[in-house]
Amino acid sequence: MAATKKKSRQFRKSFQLTMLALPAIIVIFIFSYIPMAGVFIAFKNINYEQGIFHSPWIGFDNFKFFFTSNDAWLVVRNTLGYNIVSIVVGTLLAIIFAILLNEIISRKALKVYQTVFFFPYFFSWVIIAYMAYSFIGPYGILTRFIEDLGFTSFDFYTETWIWPFLLSFINIWKGLGYISIIFYAGILGISQEYFEAAAIDGASKYQIIRKITIPLIMPLITIMTLLSVGKIFYSDFGLFFFVPREVGQLYPVTQVIDTYVYRMLRQSGDIGMSSAVGLFQSLMGFIIVLISNYLVKKVNDDNKLF
Amino acid sequence: MSFRRTLPQILIHLLLILFGISCIIPLISIISISLSDENSIIQNGYSFVPQGFNFSSYAYVLYKPLQLLSALKTSLIVSIVGTLISLIITAGIAYVLSREDYKYKSSLSFYVFFTMLFNGGLVPTYMLISKYLHLKNTIWVLILPYLAIPWFILLLRSFMQKIPHSIIESCMIDGASELRIFFKIILPLAKPGLATIGLFIVLQYWNDWWLSLLYIEKESLVPLQYMLYRMINNIEFLTSSTNAMPPGMNTSIIPAETARMAMAILAAGPMLVVFPFFQKYFVKGLTVGAVKG
Numbered sequence: 330m331a332a333t334k335k336k337s338r339q340f341r342k343s344f345q346l347t348m349l350a351l352p353a354i355i356v357i358f359i360f361s362y363i364p365m366a367g368v369f370i371a372f373k374n375i376n377y378e379q380g381i382f383h384s385p386w387i388g389f390d391n392f393k394f395f396f397t398s399n400d401a402w403l404v405v406r407n408t409l410g411y412n413i414v415s416i417v418v419g420t421l422l423a424i425i426f427a428i429l430l431n432e433i434i435s436r437k438a439l440k441v442y443q444t445v446f447f448f449p450y451f452f453s454w455v456i457i458a459y460m461a462y463s464f465i466g467p468y469g470i471l472t473r474f475i476e477d478l479g480f481t482s483f484d485f486y487t488e489t490w491i492w493p494f495l496l497s498f499i500n501i502w503k504g505l506g507y508i509s510i511i512f513y514a515g516i517l518g519i520s521q522e523y524f525e526a527a528a529i530d531g532a533s534k535y536q537i538i539r540k541i542t543i544p545l546i547m548p549l550i551t552i553m554t555l556l557s558v559g560k561i562f563y564s565d566f567g568l569f570f571f572v573p574r575e576v577g578q579l580y581p582v583t584q585v586i587d588t589y590v591y592r593m594l595r596q597s598g599d600i601g602m603s604s605a606v607g608l609f610q611s612l613m614g615f616i617i618v619l620i621s622n623y624l625v626k627k628v629n630d631d632n633k634l635f
Numbered sequence: 636m637s638f639r640r641t642l643p644q645i646l647i648h649l650l651l652i653l654f655g656i657s658c659i660i661p662l663i664s665i666i667s668i669s670l671s672d673e674n675s676i677i678q679n680g681y682s683f684v685p686q687g688f689n690f691s692s693y694a695y696v697l698y699k700p701l702q703l704l705s706a707l708k709t710s711l712i713v714s715i716v717g718t719l720i721s722l723i724i725t726a727g728i729a730y731v732l733s734r735e736d737y738k739y740k741s742s743l744s745f746y747v748f749f750t751m752l753f754n755g756g757l758v759p760t761y762m763l764i765s766k767y768l769h770l771k772n773t774i775w776v777l778i779l780p781y782l783a784i785p786w787f788i789l790l791l792r793s794f795m796q797k798i799p800h801s802i803i804e805s806c807m808i809d810g811a812s813e814l815r816i817f818f819k820i821i822l823p824l825a826k827p828g829l830a831t832i833g834l835f836i837v838l839q840y841w842n843d844w845w846l847s848l849l850y851i852e853k854e855s856l857v858p859l860q861y862m863l864y865r866m867i868n869n870i871e872f873l874t875s876s877t878n879a880m881p882p883g884m885n886t887s888i889i890p891a892e893t894a895r896m897a898m899a900i901l902a903a904g905p906m907l908v909v910f911p912f913f914q915k916y917f918v919k920g921l922t923v924g925a926v927k928g
Contacts, residue, residue: 339738342736342807342813343737343738343739345812345813345814346731346734346737347731347739348814349727349728349730349731349813349814349817350727350728350731350743351727352723352724352727352728352782352783353724353725353728353747353782353783353788354728354743354746356724356779356782356783357746357747357750357783357785359763359768359779360760360763360779360780361750361754361755362750363755363763364754364755364756364759364760364763365753365754365755365759366755366759367755367758367759367760367762368755368756368759370758370762371758381762381766426651426654429647429650429651430651432643432644432647433644433647433648433651434644438648441655442651442655443914444911444914445655445658445659446654446655446658447910447914448658448659448662449658451838451903451906451907451910452842452903453842453843453844453860453902453903454844455844455860455863455864455867455899455902456860456863456899456902456903457661458864458867459665459863459867459895459896459899460661460664460665460899462867463661463664463665463668463681463896464661464664464681466681468677468680468681468892469680469681470664470680470681470682470683472680473679473680502657502658505654506654506658559751566845567844567845571864571867574867587757590756590757590758591757594757594758594761600758600762603757603758604756604757604758604759607755607756607758607759608756610756611753611754611755611756612753614752614753615752615753618752635748
């Protein structure tokens with residue numbers, strides 16, 4: 330009797346909790362899981378008369394089409410290139426900034442830095458495109474500066490070579506403050522005893538950073554890096570779409586998988602092929618994160634993501 | 636303090652100040668451009684200090700602000716309604732995931748977490764929303780897709796895990812239902828967490844141009860960010876009619892360059908005003924949130 334009563338209470342408890350989670354479960358189901366089921370579009374030759382369910386199956390033709398085109402290498406190279414640069418350089422700079430923030434003595438200055446460093450995070454990519462334009466547009470501050478140096482009519486939007494640097498810079502700049510603060514928060518979480526013990530033993534600042542600070546925030550660094558690595562086949566669409574202002578001449582260095590899929594869907598309306606590229610992107614991202622998580626797990630089990 | 640100890644401090648400050656300046660200067664430059672005189676801009680190019688000082692760009696932007704007002708209205712509705720609904724939905728599932736004694740905790744975690752690793756991609760989502768849900772050109776398409784963002788769920792969950800389980804237990808002994816515990820006990824206790832995640836969500840909605848880029852063609856539903864995007868190349872989007880010049884302004888020059896920047900300020904402004912109020916929670920939120928999922 331008591332057992333069944335307990336059981337029914339147990340049931341009521343998990344039922345009520347499930348009800349609390351239900352709205353989110355439904356939203357996630359509709360906007361994340363149903364589209365997952367839609368990946369079959371990639372294997373079809375979609376035409377509007379027959380609709381997506383009745384269009385003929387064509388196997389891997391959409392993929393073949395993409396990979397034999399020149400675009401495939403280009404967009405994959407750009408996507409991976411920009412991401413690798415921003416993961417490596419961005420993470421290193423963020424660690425350095427976090428350590429420097431931790432060295433700051435003045436509480437007031439610290440507060441100002443924390444506020445200011447967040448600014449870029451608060452701007453949408455559209456606003457950042459305007460900011461970039463105020464520097465590199467035809468009337469831009471940088472443009473005029475370069476012209477004053479003696480280059481007549483310098484135009485950033487035709488100089489292909491400059492864009493990899495420019496986009497990497499903006500990309501790292503936007504996230505740097507945010508990631509630095511996350512790492513800094515991680516350092517704050519380290520028990521003060523470690524630092525005191527090290528100081529008593531006569532360790533130098535440099536030794537403390539190398540032997541205590543960095544090893545102790547390593548799990549955090551690994552998780553943040555793993556999360557970025559999992560997104561290595563994805564790009565910030567806004568950065569690559571708005572900042573170069575859709576100048577076609579710059580596509581060889583600004584086109585990434587995301588903008589490519591969008592443009593293919595919007596401009597040529599090639600549903601089958603754009604979803605094939607999208608599926609390739611999703612699958613690669615998934616595989617990469619599984620592999621890197623496995624490797625991290627092998628080196629140090631505590632640092633794994635899942 | 637000796638020189639040997641202050642020197643590193645100075646160097647550190649110098650480096651951090653340098654980056655700090657780089658964070659502010661783009662904002663300063665668009666503010667000063669928006670206040671500048673259009674003619675001198677065209678002659679001298681942009682600069683960090685305003686050339687001349689007038690509000691004609693703002694006068695131009697705000698003279699017949701129908702477009703602007705409708706964009707502002709859309710952005711406001713989406714941000715406010717979206718944030719309120721999203722916050723309650725996110726809090727609901729985050730709380731359930733924070734409960735160690737919830738029977739389906741691990742499978743539900745997986746259900747949420749998996750969507751961060753794998754997704755169907757743009758095309759199936761686009762087809763679903765436009766062809767099957769018929770949400771295109773409705774205000775709901777700007778709200779619904781962001782109602783339950785996995786990353787925010789995980790962040791809020793780590794907040795709620797900090798709430799001592801004994802509080803929940805004592806409420807249960809008193810016979811309170813789970814729903815009652817959630818609304819009467821958990822939500823008030825999780826206020827700092829809710830403030831942080833709420834800010835993230837507001838920011839997500841206010842700064843979004845992606846959903847409108849894909850699903851909005853109706854002029855009356857264009858939000859601020861998307862309107863701003865369309866103005867990057869074409870200031871005419873701002874004023875549908877050409878005679879929209881304020882009286883007394885030289886009609887031969889449309890202050891295109893300065894008005895564009897004035898618009899950017901108007902779109903970025905509200906977030907910059909809100910930001911300081913949340914700053915306290917924001918940093919704290921990251922501190923707590925930065926634990927593993």
